[in-house]
Amino acid sequence: MISTDPQLIKNIVSNGERLDGRGMYDYRKITIEKGAVATADGSARVKLGNTEVICGVKFSVGEPFSDTPDEGVLMVAAEFVPLASPEFESGPPGEEAVEASRVVDRAIRESKVIDFKKLCITPGEKVWMVFVDIDVLDNDGNLIDAASLAAIAALFDAKLPGLKEDGKIDYDNKSDQGLQINGIPLSTTFAKVGDSIIADPDLSEAEAVDARLTVGTFDKDGDVLLCSMQKGGSVGLTVEELEKIIDLAISKGKELRKMVANA
């Protein structure tokens, strides 16, 4: 694989420019295609520049957790399959895939936009389990944001399956009942390269990135709130840099939410 010299990237970024001509806080072009997988109960394919991920939502009926007997269960998993990059290896999810799925999960869960009590079938016995599986098809960097867009778009696309009289899922009949989702939680990722902050780092920039901060935001009654944060990378951020990124995440979140709403 041809890689770009990290020092070159650092030099370009320090001049307030980016290799692909984007502005410092610009995202790459985003396309969201809902209903991309016929077999899933909800799905979305997202392109973020040349990064491409696909997300499928499947429902099943299962037992609730003992501490939340009247709530449905959400599970987010991500696979960084070797198809998507020469760097990815087969086998169980590595730490980056685990982190990505947990960060995406956290933003959706903590925002409380989904009322899991509505996904209870029989308290203490049967609830809807919502499986959100993210497959990376092409890795050109910033998989967390791409996965986050795909996951929430797929959840909006999802329709609950019908239930047979014996309580089992009727795979032949989908209901037209979607999930009730009150807001759009999204992850937005910013990176520190030298002394500069950039949005949506792509793969050519990844090697030059010192630190990363992913901020989960969502909209509630016209306000924008934060619901999750995750720092990455092996260099620290100053408090001032953190505050700057929080502000940027709030304004970028607004832009990205419009795309999900219109998808």
Added chain:
Amino acid sequence: MNIVEFKRIDGRKHDEFRPIEARVGVLQKADGSAYFRLGNTVAIAGVYGPRKVHPRHEEQLDRAILRTRYNMAPFATTERGRPGYSRRSIEISMVTRQAINPVIFLEEFPKTAIDVHIEVLQADASTRCVGINAACLALADAGIPMRDLVASCSAGKVNGNIILDIAGKEDTEGEVDLPVAYYPKKKHVTLLQMDGIVTREEAKEIVKLAVGGTKKIYEAQKSALRKKYEIEGEKNDIY
């Protein structure tokens, strides 16, 4: 900041820690080790290395690799936890490594591995913070050259109040938890996570409270290290 003082569930002030206890050199086999306690959260860290890298392909020609493993004992929680790796422990091991990485002179030990093992023995919130605090002490105890210590603690929001070092019921019933790790000499936040709903202003306030809190942790770490090398009858206050 205009804070009306209120009583927390366990009677602490909004910016008050639980009792802190730090000890260095608590294990015999590890090259360095430490014990760190924050109230009812207890972790022991052990360091092995720099040593040969297994598997060999992980070896780096120009520096040591840092490996961290965060593990929670099955008896550390109210309900028994499943032993072994979980997705949670994989993530925490990763952010722990990233939190500590900046302060270690890895370039001094090419082609070796430095292994940091963290065992959480009692969990009452902030386990990753306590693990990081123990880990840094264990690394120093192992004689690994370091630029500084990393100090870690958490802050959050409970019943609308912004407070330091969430514990017990505050953890299960609170709205927000935000752990940080701080590299004081460089003024860098090397770990930051958050879950829960906050406004932009609250987020910034919680970050500041947590970062401010690491100062006390840092002092506790330094005094634990100093204590180990104390000569009886002499006051060791060169730092």
